[in-house]
Amino acid sequence: PSETRTASPARPRSGPAPVTDVTKLCVCDLLVEQCDVNCCCDPDCSAAEFSLFTTCSVPVVTGDSRLCSQKAAVYSLDVEENPPEMIFKLIDQVNPSVFCIHATNYKQALSFSSPEMPTSENFDQLLKQFGSAAFSAGPHSWDMNTDTQNPSENETYRYEYGVPIQTVDGFLRLPSPVVSSWCSNANPAGFLVNQVTKCTRSVSVKNCGDIPAVSMLFYINSSILAVSKCHEFVFQVNITVQSIAVQSPNGTRTLLSGGDVLRLPEIVEGLCINIVFGVSYHITYTEAGEIIEAAAAFVLGTINEEALSIQQSFEISFTQANTEPVPLSGNPGYVIGLPLRAGYRPQGYPFPVEITTNKVSQLTLLQSTSSQDCLAAQGARTPILFGYNMVSGCTLRITAAIKCQPLAQTLLDLLKGQSFPEYVASFGNSQAQDVLDWVPIINLHLSEQVRISNTFQSSCQIPVSLEIEVKWTKYGSLVNPQARIVNVTATITTTTLKRLPSGRERTIPVMSSVVFTDVSSPAVPGYKAWPTINVKLPFDFFFPFV
Template sequence: MPTSENFDQLLKRFGSASFSAEPDSWDTNPDTENPDANETSRYEYGVPVQTVDAFLRLPSPVVSSWCSDANPAGFLVNRATKCIRSVSVEKCDTIQALSMLFYINSSILAVPKSSQTVNITVRSVAVQSLNGMRTLPHGSDVLRLPMILDALCINIVLGVSYHIMYTDAGEIIEAAAAFVLGAINKETLSIQQSFEISFTQVNTEPVPLSGNPGYVVGLPVRAGLRPQRSGIIQNTNKYSQLTILQSTSSQDCLAAQGARAPVLFGFNMISGCTLRITAATKCQPLTQTLLDLLKGQNFPEYVASFGNSQAQDVLDWVPITHLHTSEQSSCQIPVSLEVEVKWTKYGSLVNPQARIVNVTAAITTTTLKQLPSGRERTIPITSSVIFTDISSPAEPGYKAWPTINAKLPFDFFFPFV
């Protein structure tokens, strides 16, 4: 972290157009002056993610727009880069940076300088045609290497998205990569590649609250699952609770898979993307893909009524009501997800607390008609969330005027009566 004391030293070391990505502490030779150099430590913010051979590559433009593979991915540093790479059909199968193996063949060290490694698994592979349309191939061949086919070179890497799971002890426990593969022809001299990396902490304790007790505007709506009718199980990551589809710059639904935005209390939100359908599109796989896109993974069953509702207090959680709007047709595909959160002001009129009382999730479908051969159709896919205040209006009240309840003692008229 730059400070007033070390700024000049950091500027001298990193201020040039290019610099060494490997710090001096990466020296694997025994150091007599530092006997603890080989001890297992932990990852800290900004430290390059180490692999067996060097570091996890996150290609990016350095001086010009051309890709530099010497750029390391920093721990906990979420980044998205784009750069240009020179290609040719005749040599595409020999350029390492165009192959999936270049990005997954080296295991990540769980902690710096340790012997424990974590393999990079392939989460998904999307194939992009020359006209820009993306499809998800079906089959078990996860690894696709560049191949020269007639006048084309297929299966070259156009984009890589890393997702790293880590613990609060600074240890990496899981790594996955999602690829976008494409094709080039003889006229293609260069391509643009995109790279992303994100980090998610697991087993975070305690679960962050969103208010005490009522919800605070701008904090995530807490949600969870209730397996076996026991207590509520809540994911500590806000991106794995109640979320909606996150829009991307390309507005491509297949490119937006996995990108979620947390639902923030009091914020009405809408997002969407577009999906291109061809005559070869099948109904059932497309329906499941769109459902996963709209609802994400592990769509929650319950929402906390208060910002500090405890997982063991099941009565403090509101079940999500699912609605389904469709037409009578042979093939119905989901096109929108609308979440409505109804809340009310609870407690004192001076300091009311926001409390969720009802949540509905409505899926709207449309009819998928068979297209003629060679024709395409673009369908908009949307997801939204709206917050509705159903509080009864506060009305001023007045206490009743006091009444006089006068009674005479029983012997008031003694001895006359």
């Protein structure tokens, strides 16, 4: 199972006592070794001098008014006594502000200290202490307080954005480069923070089995805590292996069928196989901020004796349970370089549009191959990116034995793909329920042009090109215009192919293209019209002249 519910003890952390002692703090003590008038907290004042005071100039002494809870020294005079006496009380003062500070127990944070300059002698020590992406600034004297009472059972704990994902032995590691391009394993993965990192790892064939960071076990041997480690019992979620892909020396990858089998590095005929080249974590969480599932996809490779280092890539993504993630291409307008968002009209339109997230079903274009063979290019598609005009094509060799109708259908599927969308989102963040935000794709080809006789008795109409024109305009303010799609047209061009004699061949080019046209009206400065005075005069105003 992907989730293991195991109790793990977690004790709350408490800091030492506050640094400031309010009983020794006196802001009105200005004279050295002399009693200040009406300064009740002055230690230089005697009882006889207190009897001459009329009031306490500073009745309450506190350390920092921004603290949530702190000790306060209260000074007052008992005028009923003869002579008057000073009364001292130490009370707990509570700050009602929601932005108060819980505790100031780190003495070094109360003042700015001069940083230690790196030298040739202390560089290795400083790199070890501060070289990672995250390090602890707390004093080593902090300890776990076992006498603290357990929190309330009704109090809930959850992960918040950016909080490091905790595991049984620390936190979820996402290696990244720090000072140089070399990998550092001290980078924690933050909750809901999608990250992609690449770094270099030093390896060798002789000791590849002794390097933990190149083994799959290094990334899945620790269980993730389902919630933040703040109470006594914490559920654990095991990291499962989602898939394993093997990368060849030329860069091609092959997905293994038994993807859940642990493959450890080993030396075979002078080569070290099953080296981790990449790890992709996928975390599933609930609306309450609890992690319920964690999976990892690995890319394994092989190194030879000449290899001194490898480049590793790491990625982490998050998905909320019971939801379907839909990638956006802008907010709100389209961003240049992001794919066009497409969808279909489901049954019951004009209800919400069905947005496609499958790369095969998106608005795509035929991808050119090195062989330029149309039959070999079937299935190779590239997404249409906003603002990028593209042209691709291939060549088709036709013989006399080829039938017309299957050839025409094959070319149509080659140009438009297996599932051509019906709608395109006008904005990069258009939602499925906003029906008016979706622009229908206008198809300018006739079905009769491709559905004719299935023989070459006279001639054959076959599609040879697909031209997609996307018209967009600048929407909104002139200071920050947003790209909005207003029209999409897909035009299929057919050509007549006459019957070929037996034994003859013909080669025809097949092309597809997309062009983006800016139809925005030019910005023209406008001025407000002069005000008009609508005055009604009496009918005899100009009498007797008119």
